[in-house]
Amino acid sequence: MIMNYTETQKEVILKTLDFVKETLYGEGSGHDYWHVYRVWNNAKSLAQSELCNNYIVELGALLHDIADHKFHGGDLTIGPRVAREFLEKLGVEEEVISGVCEIIATISFKGAKVVSEMSTIEGMIVQDADRLDAIGAIGIARTFAYGGHKGHEMYNPGIKPKLHETFEAYKNSKGTTVNHFYEKLLLLKDLMNTETAKKVAKKRHEYMEEFLSQFYHEWDGTM
Template identity: 65%
Template sequence: MNSEIINKTEEYVKNKLQGEGTGHDWWHIHRVRNTALRLGEIEKADLFIVELAALLHDIADHKFHDGDEEIGPATAWNWLENLGVDEAVIRKVCIIIRDVSFKGAGVETTMESIEGKVVQDADRLDALGAIGIARAFAYGGHKVRELYNPEIKPESHTTFEAYKKSTGPTLNHFYEKLFLLKDRMNTMAGKKEAEKRHQFMKGFIDQFLSEWDGNFEL
């Protein structure tokens, strides 16, 4: 029964997000699911809840629905309810979906369950490293944001509303979110991998800034 629910949910999500161009596509879901399951095994989490939450965590992202924070959990609830999933499981999955996202430098996003912690770590790992860099610029292009503007300084958002309204250049996003993630990981394995990806990302930004003014040594 659980495997049938997973298979139907995978197909549902794949059909909905396949070909999406902002970095929140099916392959993002695929990577997060795989990472979350690996972390979940280490942490002895309920892998059914982990897999459902990972598959559905971006099913209706607030970024693409006028900032609506409830549409994601509501969409997931309706889908799982129609599949006959136990209400206690649905509730746990939807809490994870509600709380998984980064909401600003000054906003806490604590996960209570171990299932939530591994899904959150998996989602954050996909925002780091080489893939994280690619996703950041893909989303910035989608939002028609400048790559970088040294006249616009990064902000430390103290509320989710302020974070959602941010329109700064893509490079600012590294300082406003991505460089903060390694210190917000929940699991030991997640922290270790986040540190590696963080260092890679820092090297990229250092190189980007060194090239910015068009100067180089022969």
């Protein structure tokens, strides 16, 4: 659904975009401003096919990684807190702030066997938009950027993937970057919420499978 924004809402979105750019520009782990920019565009595209509050979708997409728990000791409360403080300063109404903060608090993948479902269509859209940026060619690039940032081994045949049963186990995992495909990325296709995202995810999922096949083919250094 296309929403006609007021001038105040347009200004809030532009100020939010500036805030995100100022905060995350140049970040090197794949969770930078450009990641947010892509998720924002993904979310706007997905929202066109859904009956939703586009304003909450856009603000949720823009602020979803403003203080990612992965870089704050696993604290799931810091993202919603930073977003709330920022939006309150702009005079955004409580209903919108609550919707945005719920998205930020719930969006993250927390382990293969940990249920993390969105309760609103706005949240579902932003979650799908974020997960689409975690798979496919961009997803592959971001995965290796993050693995290098964290000092993880690229691949070690002796370390097997784990399907984590708790968020604590997932966030403390020391697995390899390639294992992350099996622990998260290859699972995302079947976790998409919207029909549009499911179609896009299928192609990106297949691309990752092709990449892994070629990776293993080259791994031993034989022709």
